[in-house]
Every structure is written in C-alpha cells, then in structure tokens.
Amino acid sequence: MICTLPGFDAYCYTGGKVFNPAQPTIVFIHGAQNDHSVWALQSRYFAHHGFNVLAVDLPGHGRSKGAALHSVEEMAAWLLAVLDGVGVERAVLAGHSMGSLIALEAAFQAPGRVSHLALLGTTYPMKVSDALLDTAKHNEQAAIDMVNIFSHSSMAQKPSCPGPGFYTMGGARRLMQRMSVINPDQLFHTDFYACNAYANGQTAAQTVRCPTLFIFGSKDMMTPPRSTKLLTGAIAHGKIINVDAGHQLMAEQPDAVLDALFGFATTPA
Template sequence: MTLDIQGEPAYCYTGGKPFDAALPAVVFIHGAQNDHSVWGLQSRWFAHHGYGVLAVDLPGHGRSGGPALGTVEQMADWLLAVLDAAGVRKALLVGHSMGSLVALEAARRAPQKVRALAMLGTTYPMKVSDALLASARDDEGAAIDMVNIWSHSTIAPKPASPGPGFSVMGGARRLMQRMSAINPDRLFYNDFSACNAYANGEAAAQAVRCPVLFIFGSKDMMTPARSTRTLTGAIAHGKVVQVDAGHALMSEQPDAVLDALDAFALSLETTPGP
C-alpha cells in the first residue's frame, strides 16, 4: 500500500492482506539501511491472524520516496503522519534498532496513538563510534560489510538456516547494498548520524505508560545487554525477552521473535489500556 505523505509516496507492506484500519493495528519500523522486508515472517503472520499490518519503508528507503530524514524526531513525525493517513487510531509499534527509537519518540509525541511498544535490538543512547561513522560517510561498502558481520552471531544459524538454501548474512548484506543503490546519498551515514544524535530517549522512556516489550539478542554486539540499562530502568514495567541471536534477531531467530510478539499482542487483549 502506498500513501501520500507531504507529496511523497510512503510505502507500507501489509503482509499479503489488504489493510483494514478496523482491525488491531501492528506497525513495524525497520532499522538503519534496511526496509520493510526485514519483518517478512512477523508481518505476514500478524496480517493473517486478525491484525491490520503496516510494515513501513522510511523515507529514502525501499519503495518510499523523498530524501532520507536526518533525525529520529523527523522520522517519528513522519510515522505519525502515516498512521493518520492510513486511518489508524491506535497501534502497537514494533521497532528494530533505529526503528525502536522512532517508535519510542512517536510514543512521546503522541501517546494517545500508541497502544503498546515492542523494541527490538534497542539501546539508549544509541551511540555510533567515530570510526564507523567515518566509514559510513567515506566508504559505505566497507561500513555495510562491518555492520553485517557484527549484526550476526554466526555465519549460519544453527541447527540450520530458517530458510533452506538461504543465507541470512548474505541476504542482509544484499539488502543494505540495495538500499545504497536506491539512495546513493550516504544513506547509512544519515541513519547512523540520526541514531547517534538522538537525545530524547531517556525522557521519552520515562514518559511511557503503555505496555512495553523488549526483545534482545543474547549475542548482540551492536546493542549489547550492558548498554540497555537506561531504557529498561526507565521503563521498569517493560517485559524483557532474550533470544539466542545477534543484532539481526528477526532473521536469525524469526520464530522466537514471532512467539514473543504474538504473546505480547495477545496480552494486550486482556490487559486494560493506560
């Protein structure tokens, strides 16, 4: 589904089902140098089990037009505009890495629009090393290779790849390379800079009153467990689930991530809202 947001196309994958705003809405937000496809299993499952799904491509990523937005705050405003354009009154926001910050900031700006938050591979502050920022700026291909290695806990998920004949690491690398080809204007540097500069996370977390789920990869080197204490401490009511994966947990452990999200979504049906 493509929406018009301020004169630019905003693409939302709906999981193979027409989007129905009358259903409970689940909105998936990808991370840096990615697009909606990182949510392939999770978005399709929810769409075929009674939910209205929007897996967005942020501006300048995937099929969405316009320049990439330079701050988490701008991305959050764009996301809220997408919800309004799609007729979504309230949604479960599911964000990975940079997308988790976008979801958190959207909840700060419009708490009445957010039914619950699921934050995967998240941390705050989400600082990026000077060396990696410089590589993303000056040699995006090298930055892609480095991040792809650091985001995965193994070359081949054990006991086997979730998709026979499919390379999890290879697919992730090609996706990031495709994002570079679609938008050659230093997209990775833009996204990393937005994560690095975001300064509202602690205040936003302290303001959260809706149900929250954290899903962390136990072998995550990009947002390791020790770095998550600010967020989990500020959102003390949040539930924490760990899966045996690195930062790319949706592809390394797709079923475990789906199980956690499904259980969380079901809990919302029996828990009164804030």
C-alpha cells in the first residue's frame, strides 16, 4: 500500500489484506539497511489473524520515496505522520534494531498512540564502533559483509527456517545489497550514524507506561543481551523473552518470535 502524504509517498506492506478500521493495527519497523521484508514471516500471520498490518519501508529504503532521514527523532515523526495518513489513531509498535529506537521515540513523542511496544534486538545506547562507521562510509559492501556475519548465530539453517534451501545469511546479504542499489548515497552510514547519535533513549524509556515486550537473541553480537540493562531497567514493567538466535532473530527463529509477538499483541493493554 502506498500512503501519499505531503512531500512523500510511504510504502506499507499490509500482508495482502485491506485496511479494516474495526481491527487493531500493528506497525512493523525495520532496522538499518533493511526494508519491510525482514518481517515477512510475522507480518503475514498477523494480517490473516485479526490485525491491520503496516510493515513500513523507511524513507530511502525499499519502496518509500524520499532521502534517508538522519536521526531517530525524524524517523519517529515520519512514522507518526504515516499513521495520520492511514487514519490509525492507536497501534502496536514493533521495531527491530534501529527500528526499536524509532518505536521507542515514537512512544515518547506520542504516548497516547501506542497501545503496546515491542522492542526486538534492541539496546541503548546503540553505539556503533568507529571502525564500522568508517567502513560503512567508505566501503559499504565490506560493511554489509561484516554486519551479516555479526548478525547471525551460525551459517547453518535452524529447524524453524521456513523451508529447505532457505539461506538466511544469503537472503540478508542480498537485501542489504539491494538497498545499496536503490539508494547509493551511503545509506548504511546514514542509518548507523542515526543509531549512534540517538541520545534520548533513556528519557524516552522512563516515560513508557504501555505494555512492553523485549525480545532478545541469546547469541546476538550486534546488540548483546548484556548491553540491555539500562533500557530494561528504565522500563521495569517490560517482559523479556530470549530466543536462540543472533541479531536477525526474525529470520533465524521466526516461529518463536511470532509466538511471542502475537501473544503479547493480543493481550489487552
């Protein structure tokens, strides 16, 4: 679905279903150098089980128009504008990695519009090493290869992968390469810089009052569970679920992530 708003067109994957105002809405927000497709194994289930789905492509990513935004605050404001354009007053927000910071900031900017907050592969501060920032700026393909290795727990396929021959690492690498082709203007560096520069996370977390779910990959090297204590401490009422996966937990353990998300989203706020 294309949402036409003043100044930009935003693409939202809906799981093949028409928007139904009588149903609750869940918004899926991808991470750096990704698009809506990282949520394919979860978003379609939600769309066919009583939810409106808006799996967004952020500006500069996938099918959404406009240049990539340079701060988490701008991305959160963009997300809220998309909800305005679609006519969604209140929604479940589910964000992965950079998308988790966007979801957190959106909940800070407009707390009454977030019924539930799900943060996957998250941490705060979400610092990016100088070496990776420099590589993303000057050799994006090398940065893609580095992050792809760091983001998966192993090269072997997990029992819960969707089917024989599904190459999790290869699929993630090709998606990132496609984002480079769509937007050759140092997209990875722009995304990483936004994560690294975001400074409102603790303040935002301390204001969260809605039901909150953390889903962590127990083998995550990008946002390791040991780094999450500041965030989980600030949202003390948040529920924590660990799955046997790396940073790309939606692909490595799709069923476990889906079960956690669906059970959470269907619990009354």
